[in-house]
Amino acid sequence: MNSSSSRVRLLQCFAFCLPAAIIIFIFFFVPMVRSLQLSFTDWDGISLTSQWVGLDNFRTVISHRSFNQIVRNTIYLMVIYIPLLNVFALFIAIQIYEVKNLGNLYKTVFFLPNMLSMTVVGFIWKLIFSFHNGIINKFFRTVGLNALANDWLGDPSLVLPSMTMTIIWYALGYYVLIYLSGLYNIPVELYEATEVEGASSRQKFVNVTIPMLAPAITINIILSTIGLITLFDLPFVLTGGGPGYNSQTIALQIYYLGFVTLQPKLALALAVILGIFAILIIIVLMKILRKREENIL
Amino acid sequence: MKKILMILLVLMMSAGLLTAAGARGAADAETVTLSVALMSLDIPEETQAFLDAFTKAYPHIRIDYVDVGASIEEYLQPRAAAGLLPDFFSINAGSFAAQLADRGMIADLSDTETARKTLPSVKPQFTSPGGKLYGIAGGLASSLIYYNVDLFNELNVKPAENWEEFLELCETIKRAGHTPIIITPADGTISNTAFSHGFANNVVRNNPDYVERIWDGSLNFNTPEFADVYRMVKVLYDRGYTQPGTLSTEYLMGNALFLQGQAAMHFAGTWLAGSLLEADFTTDVFMAPWNRKGEIKIPVVATETGWGVAEGPNKKEAIMLLDWLNGPGYTMYQNPRANIPHLMEVEGEVILKPQIQRFLDDLAAYELAAGLWFEYLPSEIMPLTYKFYQEMLIGDITPEEIAREFDLAVKQAVK
Numbered sequence A: 001m002n003s004s005s006s007r008v009r010l011l012q013c014f015a016f017c018l019p020a021a022i023i024i025f026i027f028f029f030v031p032m033v034r035s036l037q038l039s040f041t042d043w044d045g046i047s048l049t050s051q052w053v054g055l056d057n058f059r060t061v062i063s064h065r066s067f068n069q070i071v072r073n074t075i076y077l078m079v080i081y082i083p084l085l086n087v088f089a090l091f092i093a094i095q096i097y098e099v100k101n102l103g104n105l106y107k108t109v110f111f112l113p114n115m116l117s118m119t120v121v122g123f124i125w126k127l128i129f130s131f132h133n134g135i136i137n138k139f140f141r142t143v144g145l146n147a148l149a150n151d152w153l154g155d156p157s158l159v160l161p162s163m164t165m166t167i168i169w170y171a172l173g174y175y176v177l178i179y180l181s182g183l184y185n186i187p188v189e190l191y192e193a194t195e196v197e198g199a200s201s202r203q204k205f206v207n208v209t210i211p212m213l214a215p216a217i218t219i220n221i222i223l224s225t226i227g228l229i230t231l232f233d234l235p236f237v238l239t240g241g242g243p244g245y246n247s248q249t250i251a252l253q254i255y256y257l258g259f260v261t262l263q264p265k266l267a268l269a270l271a272v273i274l275g276i277f278a279i280l281i282i283i284v285l286m287k288i289l290r291k292r293e294e295n296i297l
Numbered sequence B: 001m002k003k004i005l006m007i008l009l010v011l012m013m014s015a016g017l018l019t020a021a022g023a024r025g026a027a028d029a030e031t032v033t034l035s036v037a038l039m040s041l042d043i044p045e046e047t048q049a050f051l052d053a054f055t056k057a058y059p060h061i062r063i064d065y066v067d068v069g070a071s072i073e074e075y076l077q078p079r080a081a082a083g084l085l086p087d088f089f090s091i092n093a094g095s096f097a098a099q100l101a102d103r104g105m106i107a108d109l110s111d112t113e114t115a116r117k118t119l120p121s122v123k124p125q126f127t128s129p130g131g132k133l134y135g136i137a138g139g140l141a142s143s144l145i146y147y148n149v150d151l152f153n154e155l156n157v158k159p160a161e162n163w164e165e166f167l168e169l170c171e172t173i174k175r176a177g178h179t180p181i182i183i184t185p186a187d188g189t190i191s192n193t194a195f196s197h198g199f200a201n202n203v204v205r206n207n208p209d210y211v212e213r214i215w216d217g218s219l220n221f222n223t224p225e226f227a228d229v230y231r232m233v234k235v236l237y238d239r240g241y242t243q244p245g246t247l248s249t250e251y252l253m254g255n256a257l258f259l260q261g262q263a264a265m266h267f268a269g270t271w272l273a274g275s276l277l278e279a280d281f282t283t284d285v286f287m288a289p290w291n292r293k294g295e296i297k298i299p300v301v302a303t304e305t306g307w308g309v310a311e312g313p314n315k316k317e318a319i320m321l322l323d324w325l326n327g328p329g330y331t332m333y334q335n336p337r338a339n340i341p342h343l344m345e346v347e348g349e350v351i352l353k354p355q356i357q358r359f360l361d362d363l364a365a366y367e368l369a370a371g372l373w374f375e376y377l378p379s380e381i382m383p384l385t386y387k388f389y390q391e392m393l394i395g396d397i398t399p400e401e402i403a404r405e406f407d408l409a410v411k412q413a414v415k
Helices: A003-038 A056-063 A065-099 A103-115 A118-129 A135-142 A156-184 A188-196 A201-212 A214-229 A233-238 A250-260 A264-296 B002-030 B044-057 B072-081 B095-102 B113-117 B149-155 B163-175 B194-202 B210-215 B224-238 B251-259 B270-276 B315-325 B330-334 B354-363 B382-393 B399-414
Strands: B032-038 B061-067 B088-091 B143-148 B265-269 B283-286 B306-309
Touching (some): A003 A264, A056 A264, A065 A156, A065 A214, A065 A250, A103 A156, A118 A156, A118 A233, A156 A214, A156 A233, A188 A201, A201 A214, A214 A264, A250 A264, B032 B315, B044 B061, B044 B315, B072 B088, B113 B315, B143 B149, B143 B270, B149 B163, B163 B224, B194 B382, B210 B399, B224 B399, B251 B265, B265 B270, B283 B354, B382 B399
Parallel strands (some): B032 B061
Antiparallel strands (some): B088 B306, B143 B283
16 A cells, blocks of 8 residues: 555545544533633632632542542442442343343343433332332331331431442343353353363353453443442432432532532532542553453453 | 426425425514423422413413422523523522522513512512512412321320420320321421521521621521521431431422321421312411420511523513413412412412411511521522431431531631
8 A cells, every 4th residue: 555545544534533533522522621620710600700729629529528428438339339230240141141042031121221211210219219108118018027118218328238239220231231242252162172071060150251251341340330430310319319428429429519509619629530530440440350351361 | 308397396396495494484483482490399280281371371482391300509500501591490589599690691570560569578588689680489488387186186285385395295196106297308398497497496586687697607607506406306306206217208208198197297388288288187287386495486487489580582471471470370370389479469369278377467476587598598508408417317417516517618608
């Protein structure tokens, strides 16, 4: 290929990328830079002007009593939700893979909640968890186990587990599909070879399935982490972040500061913190998981 | 010849399309679509009905209506920032709306027919520092204790006159195996009830100039009296006088529980008189006895959430809706709620429950009254009021710590 045709090809590439690049520039890059800039000012959310205040907004956000609680909630959800979701999803994916005949039916059933919006899911589970009329408490009361009828969304020790369960119910099908596509890509010959060598089911799972699923595991862990760090709509509908700040996520707190207490300068500062936090977490996870993938493969 | 025919055909089609587009443009010029955002949680069907009736009366005005849920400010703030306020919207008296009015985003309604008919006493709350009447109150409002008269008669108890008597009343009801009172700390509505009455009786009593003092930063919230605004609810909760599942009980659920007869009393707004006084059992109201023994009560009376109009191309039509709602359509809005009217002249027969009329008559005996929380607190502080209740009830913070933090937050907000 001569230099002029390669230049034309390069121009073509640019031309094809340009519409997407313009959209990304206008709707992602400009707001991001503007948010960063405004997070160092006293902007009130309406005025066209603002004054530089340095790191004041960041100090206010971090020193607020709720900040520690919100970070704790995020860590709790990461530690509980991500492993649980991935273990369940992998387990179900393997069951569906092995069932074969009814596989499509199961895939549809598990994916169904994912077709609903998170807001709808929030309302459904709010009714299910309701202390007074919820189906869970009604069941316990009907069978005479009144002590188990709890205030699922009002008790600080139960609200995060309840929320975790709801997110898993919602997200499971999506992650199952990713694991299933990974499973279908594993060459059958590998299993046959291990069978010839007399490997048990457990050995096949540990030495073939898991290593071959490494890329799917990486994708699922990264996706579930991003989903969790930016989780907003479910706690917004389900609990409003309460009781107190016991189910408040960082994304919800950004909304709360920006549109409820009408302090957009603080919301932007927290959004910047969230952005940095998310990037760091993803970089660390990517490094660990990629290294693991390389070791396996 | 074929070519000429084709050209003629294309020209005819183009002309036809242009004519159609022009005709549609002319039709669009006559029809106006009003964006309407109303807080209609209590009366969703009635709201739709009066908007439909308005459209019927003015067929050239279409309504694009949205229910804003429980928080108006939350709905309006991002739209104000983007310069996209709805044409006609619900609005609370307070600093947020006043700020928008003085920035030229909300229309001055002083010269409207509705303003002329509105009681002069409910105009100052909706007047901005710049002198604009940025909203018309949707009524006068207070919060009262609704109670189950049949149950009170059965237990041989009567409404309490002060806090100490109220605790005794709750204890008697609890001992009889009933839930004494419903409170709703899961959303902001507890601020309409326990906070506003606690603030009136604990703070306003000794600071009648509280509004000015809040805004010049001289009112001290870090006091035992203000801590009591929160402690009083903690006492009710800790003694088991509130409903099971208190912490997750929201506004609508609280109303439903009372109507189902699941508690003897319910602390709620007068705007619910139309439904709560129509229960399957006999109901009545009494003024919240948040006063100590030997003290007279400080009643709470305020403007109710009202209506505002955006400065924009559809201002004229939005004012038509305002005037219609406060004119021929008023009874459609007022009667299902049976709240206290804000108008001096009313078209049609207005329903006002005798229990609420009695409360209004009693008010004349009081020299001092306080507003509802949203009328005097800076907008940044408003959401803190109920979050603090939640945090206190789960043991994350004490009333004294709330008083300290509240003081700091208010001083920071008004600085």
